[in-house]
Amino acid sequence: MIVRELNDVIGSERDVHGETWNSRRLLLAGEKMGFSLHDTLIHAGTETTMCYENHLEAVYCIEGEGEITVLPDGPTYPIRPGTVYALDQHDRHCLRATTQLRMVCVFNPPVTGTEVHDESGAYPAAAAAT
């Protein structure tokens, strides 16, 4: 069994910072669970465009308010505590955080640790393959 505390992840190498977000990576590829599990903060007032062409991701909001738009034309959905979205089509999307969002994110395949978005809004395939 693996038991880990968010407080032990914060400030460690599993605490990864992007331009608009901070991803605390609780479970990674190395744990061999078949998915990774992140407790992610999206900074208030930001807009992030992403497209995970190499991963499936489910995101469950537990704090904050915002909205998500499927690109290029919508629809747009509100994000609030209790909202989950699943990027089952590797959907290109834009996430807007009205207030700070706290999101529980699950990636399949798992990310390995230090991935941040490339210019297309994806995490690299090489990491996805491990």
Ligand code: 9YT
């Ligand atoms: C919600 C979202 O996709 N935020 C970007 C960071 C990413 N989910 C991560 O690595 O935790």
